[in-house]
Amino acid sequence: MSVQNKFKIFKYIIIVASGALSYGMLSSFAKIAYSQGYNAGEITFTQALLGALILWSIVIFRSIKNGKFKLLGNWKLLLAGTSMGISAYTYYLSVEYIPASLAIVLLMQMTWMSILAEWIFYKKRPSSVEIISCILIVVGTVFAGNLINIENFDFPLIGIILGLAAALLYTLYVLFTSKLGTEVPMFEKSALMTTGSAMMILLINFQSITTSPNLDLGLLQWGAFLALFGTVIPPVCFTWGMPKIGAGLSAILLTLELPAAVFCAFLILNEQITFVQIIGVMIMLGAIVYLNISKSKREKQIQSTTVQDINYESK
Incomplete structure (x- = not known):
């Protein structure tokens, strides 16, 4: 591989990593917004609404530029967006009760939840690699979430439940919508789903949002900031970079969301991160990377076997 090609791949790796890091820092800034008097419903709705407006502006601009101003309506994508909205709202709500670093650790449980969901809904039995990875993720969670010292918890159990619920909802959202649109x-596609997300969040929090005294410039600024780094930048980075580096490496880079969230919580919110928690994060990251590398190798073997069979039959 030439130096120029290596540089291009490195560039796309940075682009995908930037999208993951962008996602990771959201919970810490949402926590700051809460300290200023805003709540999860107001923050998530404003983020989704402004995100949808930004994305629709991009869609319209690109359509006019290409001379094809035709929008494809897809109610299934709108409906899928509602599930995305519930997941985002539940995750942001959990951050009101628990540290941001713990919230992201709980959200990462979607890795083993997705494997379990595929087994339940699609009868796809987990491999030994997947089982080992799931066990390591659970062990890592105990350390990363500092769940060993449960007697020292100074926050409600509802926060833990909401964090796990967010992971479950996000798992189901990904499972049922990965092949849509x-x-x-x-x-x-992003604009339609973000619109559905905003509609669902508004429906859930209609009374509190419409009667809220916090609908001010400060909320608009927070919504715009979170929309930019949570709704616009990551999809653009992923769409731009992922096709260039492949699904396997992309999946590994997405795990950067976890250390990014933990680091931001430490740096921005002054959340205490112990050595045991760092070990837990490393165990979780190792398990997720191990799982994705194994999946990537297995897919390449399947593709190689298929090509060989086709070549053999053609002879």
Whole structure:
């Protein structure tokens, strides 16, 4: 591989990593917004609404630029967006009760939840690699969440429940919507789903949002900031970089969301991170990376076997 090609791959790795890091820092800034008097419903709705407006602006601009101003309506994507909205709202709500570093650790349980869900809904039995990875993730969670010292907890159990619920909801969202809207352009797909997300969050919090005294410039600023780094930048980075580096490496880079969230919580919120928690995060990251590398190798073997069979049959 030439130096120029290596530089291009490195560039796309940085782009995908930037999207993951962008996601990771959201919970810490949401926590700051809460300290200023805003709540999860107001923050998530404003983020989704402004995110949808930004994405629709991009869709319209690109359509006019290409001379094809035609929007494809897709109610399934709108409906899928509602599940995304519930997951985001539940996650942001958990951050009101528990440290941001713990919230992201709980959200990462979607890795083993997705394996379990595939087994339940699609009868896809987990491999030995997946079982080992799941066990390591659970062990890592105990350390990363400092769950060993449970007697020292100074926050409600509801925060833990909400964090796990967010992981479960996000798992189901990914499971049932991964194959939806494959014919719809990326920005329009994101715009439709973000619109559905905003609609669902508004429906859940309609009374509190419409009667809130906090609908001010400060909320608008927080919503714009979170929309930019949580709704616009990550999809653009992933769409731009992932096709260039492949699904396996992309999945590994997405795990950067976990250390990014923990580091931001430490740096921005002054949350105490112990050595045991760092070990737990490393165990979780190692398990997720190990799982994705194994999946990538297995997929390559399957593709190689298929090509060989085709070549053999053609002879």
